[in-house]
Amino acid sequence: SPDLVTTQQEYLLALETLEKVKGGQNEVTIRGAESLVEASKRRLLLWGISEKQIEELTRRKKTNTHMTIYAPLGGTVIHKNALEGKYVKEGENLYKISDLSNLWMLADIYEYEMAWVKNGQKVEITTPAYPGEKFEGKIAFIDPYLSQKTRSVKVRVDVPNPRLRLKPGMYVNALIRSSIDEGVHGPGKVIYTCSMHPEVISDKPGECPICGMFLVKKELASSGSVLAVYKYAVLDTGVRKLVYVEKEKGIYEPTVVEIGSEAVALVNGQKRRFYVLKAGLSEGMRVVSQANFLIDSQSQLTGQAGAAYGGALTEKEKEKAPPSKHIH
Structure with a gap:
């Protein structure tokens, strides 16, 4: 490039001028010559000339018509525009280099x-x-x-x-992986329960007061965990959210729950969708996760789940209505 050759000549001329005025007594002239050298050097750096090449130019005191242009950073060439013998315009991109590390x-x-x-x-x-x-x-x-x-x-x-x-x-x-701040957090403690009568819970080891069996140790969820319920176990009535809880074998009761955000968790290596629970259930409760619509529809046909929907019955009918249960 003629401009690059001219910039080299300006740099060499600035060096020559500095050498001439160095022996003089005029400090202003010397500082001016030094500033001119620095300005010429910066122009060469802006052209993409390396410090090592500038040092070689200073030593040889001769301009170069052919110079190697080094990439400003290391990486992998992902696109090439330059071809041998091609005339390159100022500002034209020759290569695209990307740091793939x-x-x-x-x-x-x-x-x-x-x-x-x-x-x-x-x-x-x-x-x-x-x-x-x-x-x-x-x-x-x-x-x-x-x-x-x-x-x-x-x-x-x-x-x-x-x-x-x-x-x-x-x-x-x-x-x-994201931490959850809302909802009911795990108690982070150990309890003892009967394998035959799960409603029996104790803080200490001992025997079941019903059947006499030894209580089994059970570790509750850690304090860093949050109580959650399977997404498809929740029925949205439009007024409230319901979950069918197993009270006894074959007997299910609708329970109103308050849910938070929806989240995805890994269960046995598979992704499952859950709702964060704010109120309504406690750890260890067995809930219906499939076919709950069938249970719900049967309960409505018998008139036993109407009270849970708020508005299905009149106030007097609500008072007379039996507890909402479904016996399977």
């Missing part, structure tokens, strides 16, 4: 999951290309806009890739 992973987070996702959270990443292997990343950016078509938001995750095993464009699965 640190990748971006883009994940789609559904609208109901947005409350669980925050910047800085760790993400566990798996891919069919490497079965059984896990990669870790960290959420760096959450898109401020929601897609109207997919009802999801894009999340960018920074993923270290030192061995370059992950490739751009690969499909991966992401697991984001």
Whole structure:
């Protein structure tokens, strides 16, 4: 480039001027010559000339019409525009270089999951290309806009890739572990109960007062866990949320519950959807998770579950109505 040759000549001329005025007594002139050298050197650096090449130019004191241009960073060439013998214009991109040792992973987070996702959270990443292997990343950016078509938001995750095993464009699965603040937290203690009569609960080991069997030790959920109920166990009446609880074998009773956010948890390696429980149930209760609509419809036909729906019966009928149960 003629401009690059001119910049080299300006630098060499500035060096020559500095050498001439160094022996003088005028400090202003010397500082001016030094400033001119520094300015010329900065122009060479802006051209992409390295410090080592500038040192070689200073030593040889001769301009170069052919120079090697070094990339400003190391990486992998992902696109090449330059061809041998091609005339290159100023500002034209010759190569695209990417540092693949640190990748971006883009994940789609559904609208109901947005409350669980925050910047800085760790993400566990798996891919069919490497079965059984896990990669870790960290959420760096959450898109401020929601897609109207997919009802999801894009999340960018920074993923270290030192061995370059992950490739751009690969499909991966992401697991984001999030702590839950709402709901009923586990007591984090140990109780003793009878295997034949689960309603018998004691804080100490001993015998069941009903059958005389020794009580079995049972560890309750830790204080860091949250009580949850299977999503499809909850019936939404439009007024309240109901769960059918097993009171005795074959006898089920509707119980009003207060639920929180929806979450996905791994149960025996499979993803299951749950609601966080705020009130209505306690740990260890057996609830109907399938065919609860059938039980509910049968209860309504017998008129025994009407009171649970608030408005199905008049006030007088509610007083006369028997407790809401379904006997199977």
